Amino acid sequence: MKAQTRPQEPEIFAKYSAQWNQQWTRLRESNPSASFDWYSIDGKTAREWALPELETMNQGHCSFCDNFPLDEGDHPIEHFRPKTDPDFYHLAYEWKNLYYCCTTCNGSKREQFDERLLAPDEPDYDEYRYFLFDFESGGITPNPRADPLDQERAQITIDMYKLDSRSKRRIRLTEIEKWDNDRDLANIDSYAFRSFLIPELGEVRT
Protein backbone atom coordinates (compact mmCIF):
# COMPACT_ATOMS: atom_id res chain seq x y z
CA MET A 1 0.00 0.00 0.00
CA LYS A 2 1.75 3.10 -1.27
CA ALA A 3 1.56 6.48 0.44
CA GLN A 4 -0.90 8.73 -1.38
CA THR A 5 -2.03 12.32 -1.46
CA ARG A 6 -5.75 12.84 -1.79
CA PRO A 7 -6.83 15.04 -4.71
CA GLN A 8 -9.09 17.95 -4.04
CA GLU A 9 -12.74 17.18 -3.48
CA PRO A 10 -14.77 17.59 -6.70
CA GLU A 11 -17.09 20.57 -6.61
CA ILE A 12 -20.15 18.37 -6.86
CA PHE A 13 -19.13 16.61 -3.63
CA ALA A 14 -18.40 19.86 -1.85
CA LYS A 15 -21.87 20.96 -2.80
CA TYR A 16 -23.95 17.81 -2.27
CA SER A 17 -22.14 15.36 0.02
CA ALA A 18 -23.71 16.72 3.24
CA GLN A 19 -27.16 16.40 1.73
CA TRP A 20 -26.46 12.90 0.39
CA ASN A 21 -25.03 11.78 3.74
CA GLN A 22 -28.16 13.00 5.45
CA GLN A 23 -30.41 11.31 2.90
CA TRP A 24 -28.61 7.98 3.30
CA THR A 25 -28.63 8.25 7.10
CA ARG A 26 -32.36 8.89 7.13
CA LEU A 27 -33.05 6.04 4.75
CA ARG A 28 -31.02 3.53 6.80
CA GLU A 29 -32.46 4.72 10.07
CA SER A 30 -35.97 4.10 8.77
CA ASN A 31 -34.97 0.85 7.05
CA PRO A 32 -31.69 -0.69 8.29
CA SER A 33 -31.60 -3.17 5.42
CA ALA A 34 -32.01 -0.56 2.65
CA SER A 35 -29.41 -1.20 -0.02
CA PHE A 36 -26.90 1.40 -1.12
CA ASP A 37 -27.32 3.03 -4.50
CA TRP A 38 -25.25 6.10 -5.40
CA TYR A 39 -27.39 9.21 -5.65
CA SER A 40 -27.33 11.07 -8.97
CA ILE A 41 -26.96 14.67 -9.99
CA ASP A 42 -26.77 16.29 -13.45
CA GLY A 43 -27.17 12.95 -15.21
CA LYS A 44 -24.32 11.15 -13.42
CA THR A 45 -24.12 9.10 -10.26
CA ALA A 46 -21.97 10.33 -7.39
CA ARG A 47 -19.74 7.34 -8.09
CA GLU A 48 -19.19 8.52 -11.67
CA TRP A 49 -18.40 12.01 -10.40
CA ALA A 50 -15.90 10.66 -7.90
CA LEU A 51 -14.07 8.01 -9.92
CA PRO A 52 -11.88 10.12 -12.24
CA GLU A 53 -10.47 12.10 -9.30
CA LEU A 54 -10.03 9.08 -7.03
CA GLU A 55 -8.30 7.22 -9.85
CA THR A 56 -5.52 9.82 -9.98
CA MET A 57 -4.79 9.39 -6.27
CA ASN A 58 -2.60 6.33 -6.84
CA GLN A 59 -1.90 6.68 -10.60
CA GLY A 60 -4.78 4.35 -11.53
CA HIS A 61 -3.57 1.61 -9.17
CA CYS A 62 -5.71 0.07 -6.43
CA SER A 63 -5.24 2.29 -3.37
CA PHE A 64 -4.70 -0.72 -1.11
CA CYS A 65 -2.88 -3.51 -2.95
CA ASP A 66 -1.47 -1.36 -5.81
CA ASN A 67 -2.76 -3.76 -8.47
CA PHE A 68 -2.77 -2.35 -12.00
CA PRO A 69 -4.46 -2.07 -14.41
CA LEU A 70 -7.88 -2.63 -12.86
CA ASP A 71 -10.51 -4.41 -14.96
CA GLU A 72 -12.50 -2.21 -17.28
CA GLY A 73 -16.00 -1.32 -16.15
CA ASP A 74 -17.44 -1.54 -12.71
CA HIS A 75 -14.67 -0.41 -10.38
CA PRO A 76 -15.94 -0.39 -6.86
CA ILE A 77 -15.32 2.63 -4.71
CA GLU A 78 -14.15 1.56 -1.30
CA HIS A 79 -15.85 3.11 1.71
CA PHE A 80 -13.03 3.01 4.27
CA ARG A 81 -15.51 3.40 7.11
CA PRO A 82 -18.37 1.15 5.99
CA LYS A 83 -21.50 2.84 4.68
CA THR A 84 -23.76 0.16 6.24
CA ASP A 85 -22.44 0.66 9.77
CA PRO A 86 -24.77 2.96 11.74
CA ASP A 87 -21.71 4.75 13.17
CA PHE A 88 -20.67 5.72 9.64
CA TYR A 89 -23.89 6.32 7.71
CA HIS A 90 -22.95 9.99 7.78
CA LEU A 91 -19.69 9.26 5.92
CA ALA A 92 -21.14 7.40 2.92
CA TYR A 93 -20.47 10.37 0.62
CA GLU A 94 -17.64 11.93 2.58
CA TRP A 95 -14.79 12.58 0.14
CA LYS A 96 -12.09 11.52 2.60
CA ASN A 97 -13.83 8.18 3.16
CA LEU A 98 -13.69 7.11 -0.50
CA TYR A 99 -10.90 5.21 -2.28
CA TYR A 100 -10.21 3.83 -5.74
CA CYS A 101 -10.06 0.09 -5.21
CA CYS A 102 -9.87 -3.26 -7.02
CA THR A 103 -12.71 -5.77 -6.76
CA THR A 104 -10.49 -8.20 -4.83
CA CYS A 105 -9.60 -5.78 -2.03
CA ASN A 106 -13.14 -4.43 -1.91
CA GLY A 107 -14.59 -7.95 -1.77
CA SER A 108 -12.12 -9.05 0.93
CA LYS A 109 -12.78 -6.19 3.30
CA ARG A 110 -16.55 -6.02 2.69
CA GLU A 111 -18.19 -4.10 5.56
CA GLN A 112 -15.43 -4.71 8.11
CA PHE A 113 -13.61 -1.92 9.91
CA ASP A 114 -11.15 -1.40 12.72
CA GLU A 115 -9.95 1.99 13.96
CA ARG A 116 -6.38 0.69 13.70
CA LEU A 117 -6.72 0.04 9.97
CA LEU A 118 -4.08 1.96 7.96
CA ALA A 119 -5.16 4.48 5.33
CA PRO A 120 -2.69 5.25 2.53
CA ASP A 121 -3.33 9.00 2.79
CA GLU A 122 -3.11 9.36 6.57
CA PRO A 123 -0.49 11.85 7.77
CA ASP A 124 3.03 10.42 7.96
CA TYR A 125 2.00 7.08 6.47
CA ASP A 126 4.98 5.32 4.93
CA GLU A 127 4.70 1.78 3.58
CA TYR A 128 8.27 0.85 4.55
CA ARG A 129 7.65 1.84 8.14
CA TYR A 130 4.75 -0.63 8.46
CA PHE A 131 5.47 -3.43 6.01
CA LEU A 132 8.24 -5.78 5.03
CA PHE A 133 8.36 -7.14 1.49
CA ASP A 134 9.64 -10.62 0.75
CA PHE A 135 11.08 -10.67 -2.76
CA GLU A 136 11.46 -14.46 -2.79
CA SER A 137 7.86 -15.34 -1.96
CA GLY A 138 6.10 -12.13 -3.06
CA GLY A 139 4.71 -11.98 0.49
CA ILE A 140 4.08 -9.03 2.77
CA THR A 141 4.32 -8.99 6.58
CA PRO A 142 4.34 -6.33 9.29
CA ASN A 143 7.77 -4.75 9.60
CA PRO A 144 9.39 -6.51 12.59
CA ARG A 145 11.38 -3.33 13.33
CA ALA A 146 8.20 -1.30 13.77
CA ASP A 147 6.81 -0.66 17.24
CA PRO A 148 4.12 -3.09 18.48
CA LEU A 149 1.15 -0.84 17.67
CA ASP A 150 2.45 -0.20 14.16
CA GLN A 151 2.90 -3.95 13.65
CA GLU A 152 -0.62 -4.57 14.87
CA ARG A 153 -1.99 -1.95 12.47
CA ALA A 154 -0.04 -3.49 9.59
CA GLN A 155 -1.35 -6.99 10.39
CA ILE A 156 -4.96 -5.81 10.55
CA THR A 157 -4.53 -4.05 7.20
CA ILE A 158 -2.96 -7.14 5.61
CA ASP A 159 -5.77 -9.34 6.95
CA MET A 160 -8.71 -7.12 6.01
CA TYR A 161 -7.58 -6.52 2.43
CA LYS A 162 -5.97 -9.99 2.15
CA LEU A 163 -2.75 -8.37 0.94
CA ASP A 164 -0.76 -11.54 1.53
CA SER A 165 -3.05 -13.94 -0.34
CA ARG A 166 -1.55 -16.68 -2.46
CA SER A 167 -2.83 -15.10 -5.67
CA LYS A 168 -1.37 -11.69 -4.80
CA ARG A 169 1.98 -13.29 -3.99
CA ARG A 170 1.95 -15.02 -7.35
CA ILE A 171 1.17 -11.86 -9.32
CA ARG A 172 3.89 -9.96 -7.45
CA LEU A 173 6.49 -12.53 -8.45
CA THR A 174 5.41 -12.20 -12.09
CA GLU A 175 5.73 -8.41 -11.86
CA ILE A 176 9.20 -8.70 -10.30
CA GLU A 177 10.29 -10.91 -13.19
CA LYS A 178 8.95 -8.46 -15.78
CA TRP A 179 10.52 -5.52 -13.97
CA ASP A 180 13.92 -7.23 -13.88
CA ASN A 181 13.96 -7.10 -17.68
CA ASP A 182 13.08 -3.42 -17.72
CA ARG A 183 14.18 -1.45 -14.67
CA ASP A 184 13.42 1.85 -16.32
CA LEU A 185 11.97 4.09 -13.63
CA ALA A 186 10.09 6.03 -16.30
CA ASN A 187 7.88 2.93 -16.71
CA ILE A 188 7.31 2.14 -13.04
CA ASP A 189 3.67 3.27 -12.95
CA SER A 190 2.74 0.70 -15.59
CA TYR A 191 3.61 -2.09 -13.11
CA ALA A 192 1.42 -3.51 -10.37
CA PHE A 193 2.70 -3.75 -6.76
CA ARG A 194 5.32 -1.04 -7.21
CA SER A 195 6.58 -1.22 -3.61
CA PHE A 196 7.96 -4.64 -4.39
CA LEU A 197 9.93 -3.40 -7.35
CA ILE A 198 11.51 -0.41 -5.68
CA PRO A 199 12.02 -1.21 -2.02
CA GLU A 200 13.01 2.33 -1.12
CA LEU A 201 11.76 5.40 -2.84
CA GLY A 202 13.74 5.91 -6.03
CA GLU A 203 16.09 3.05 -5.36
CA VAL A 204 15.92 0.10 -7.73
CA ARG A 205 15.84 -3.36 -6.17
CA THR A 206 19.17 -5.18 -6.52
Ligand SMILES: [Zn+2]
Ligand atom coordinates in the same frame (compact mmCIF):
# COMPACT_ATOMS: atom_id res chain seq x y z
ZN1 LIG B 1 -6.57 -4.05 -4.45
